[in-house]
Amino acid sequence: MGFDDICNTGLVLGLGFSSTADHKSKKITTPLVGKGPSLGFEPSLTLSLISGDRTYEPPPIKISKDHQSADLYRQDSAASSYSNASVKRERDVGSEETTTEVERVSSRVISDEDDDSSNARKKLRLTKAQSALLEESFKIHSTLNPKQKQDLARELNLRPRQVEVWFQNRRARTKLKQTEVDCEFLKKCCETLTEENRRLHKELQELKALKIAQPLYMQLPAATLTMCPSCERIGGGVGETPSKNAFTIAQKPHFYSPFNNPSAAC
DNA sequence: AACGTCAAGGTGCTAA
């Protein structure tokens, strides 16, 4: 069952987050991966009727200056990105790496001799040792103060800016991963609630049919019906108002019936 | 060739 199918039930499932922390908050003190969904916010699901005229609108796409003058930017970017020789010397830095790591990085080195022959932006790859140390540090603290950054950069033979960028990207990856986990969790919630909704609709139809089938004199007054205690929580009537019926049964629309299976919520 | 990954650049926001 796809998401479109879920959304075809005549109901709208709202996915909300009651945030406990501003998403722009500066400090993320713990890595989020693997801690289950919704750290820092509480997912909330609401089922409501489709209003009919609302469609999903993706967030506005930001058009950066890059797109307006792409070619110019590429030139500038290529020229500026690696103008700092300290980036290019990064390969020499991981001299303690194994032979496989040497192989891994060999094609990425821009030697000083290559420097003036090509302005092309070459991708820096961190060595396994560097990545491992960065990961280890990230586990301890996902953000760095300037001193930690300096120390780590010195230890890794990288520029502080590179360490900073690595942590920024690492946080972004963590957040993306967490978002995917949350998404899966909410999809499951959606499926569960859709199924519950379907079941309750069916139960309601059965109750209505039962009521119609019974002779009028056999219908019990409301006061004699047994209310399902757990349904105290499930509010909201479906269908006609009680005042239209021969009997006024209810403030709570859903009553326990001995002819039906009790609610799964019970 | 298409796609995924990731280092790094650009931009806007916020707190100090």
Next chain:
DNA sequence: TTAGCACCTTGACGTT
């Protein structure tokens, strides 16, 4: 004003 961050994007490189 500025540093630091999130977010978005680019481009190089590896993999399929």
